[in-house]
Amino acid sequence: MFHAKLQSMENVEIAERLSEVADLLEIQEANPFRVRAYRNAVRTIEGLTRSLAEMVEEGEDLTELSGIGEDISGYITEMVETGEFQLLRDLHDEVPPTVADLLDLEGIGPKKAKKLWEELDIETVDDLEDALDGGRVVELEGFGQKTAEKLRQAIEDFREHRERFRLGDADRWVEPLLEYMGEAPGVEELDVAGSYRRRKETVGDIDLLVACDDAGPVMEHFTSYDLVERVIEAGETRGSVVLRPGLQVDLRILPGESYGAALQYFTGSLEHNVKLRKRALDDGLRVSEYGVFEIPEGVDPDEMEPGEGERVAGETEEGVYEALGLVWMPPELREDRGEIEAAGEDELPDLVELSDIRGDLQMHSTWSDGKNTIETMARACQERGYEYMAITDHSRRVSVAGGLDEDELEEQWKEIDGFEGDLDIEILRSLEVDILKDGSLDLDDEHLEKLDLVLVSVHSYMDLDGAEQTERIVTAVSHPAVHVLAHPTGRRINERQPYDLDVEAVLEAAREHDVAVELNANPERLDLSDRHVFRARELGVPVVISTDAHSTDNLRYMEYGVAQARRGWLEPDDVLNTRSLSELKKWLDRE
């Protein structure tokens, strides 16, 4: 059984406080490596699938987590046990906490924030706006008219658009942009790098790379794109614009001989690159976006000019990794989650691909809230080359979506019987059965037994406290008829937080009861997250990648689900719907 936990403090709160320490220390001009140490710890915590509070309660040694040493381990324990964080309190006595908010403005770093605060008594974004209106900012040393104008824009952006773009939304702007940039004069290579290439669930901006000999006309072409709202900067090799929906695009133009190194560098992640470069330095190599260079004997790498030293790689990404003694790795893995070590041992996972997917196991029809009939959905699935599919309309309780009761479900089966013979795809009788408040299911046992596939999920009482919500879902997963837990955390990216839920306990329960967890491929959900998918794989819990399509068009979401699965290191065998129909049926029958 799982333990109801006394979670005095969530990981996210601990991470936020440590992050605030980093900001405040930076404003105080503390040792930059000390600042980075706090940020590294924050990153580690954000990636955890387990609760720190629980780890503290169970007496685990937090210093075994990377980036967390004696000091920060002590601070975490202090926060968990007392709810207090004395270091942060002390810092607040020295720097008002709101001064750190200024760092969120584009163009304001720690030095400028400090100066604004110390010399003009500016503590908040509102203060800064007043000071700009009063003409006081331009009089500061290091600030001028241009800076003042940029700060006004930064304040506007800060208030208007603070969120990252969901990958699916970014795609709508990136695809036409790529088409347009492909028409620029002399373009030899063109790619999007950055988190977009890593297929991260959200992207902050778009990093565009171009290889060509003459940069000028390409930059000109870029800044004259129809959808550009404003140009932030346009240098010889680097430019930045904001597109009308508020999406920033950075363009980098390079010669072909450096293109692979640039693609590697700008794909990131930052953490991946830091580790890679450190590893290179140990081997006497220096990596930059221009290539991999040998550091000459007796030369201090810090004294080297950009591009100095003998170039040993740079034209291709494969070559860059090879020069560092590594095999090329898929962008989705480049998060410094062990991929560099795995590449060094040639033990990278053989990641699942879209072409491995043999069926889609969650979709809706006009029987509940879908836009298309079952037959239309089935034909669309068949066109995608699937062997099987599941029709998973809502159950009765989800009345706003027109959920089905037992009688309607039987009617639905008759409809499927009517045309199934004309199609070359297996239609699994299924239902997205609502999990009721107490963890029981919204369909009687007789009908649950008759279903080929039982999907369960939460659509109500999303704000239960963690212990109750966890127990509810664990109860549902424990029902012997259940096969798949759908959209397990209920989050909607940029819109709704996940339920307060002990995901680890749910995954453990899924393993115990031979239940698979869904990776909902809808780009607004992508639920589970890459971290939790990774954890499911570690625990040996099968993952189902499903689109939750409400129309034939939504079936294309499978691509996003597969990308997220790859970010979670899934191989084809980890994914239930890569199996053949007969293998899938065996699993469903628990043979």
Added chain:
DNA sequence: GCCGTTTTCGGCCCGACTGTTTTCAGTCG
């Protein structure tokens, strides 16, 4: 502040652009 089969001390990734600095600091990615 963290970390270590080259180190328990001395490192910690690297380069472009902008503005106001007359030689480079600050910010960003």
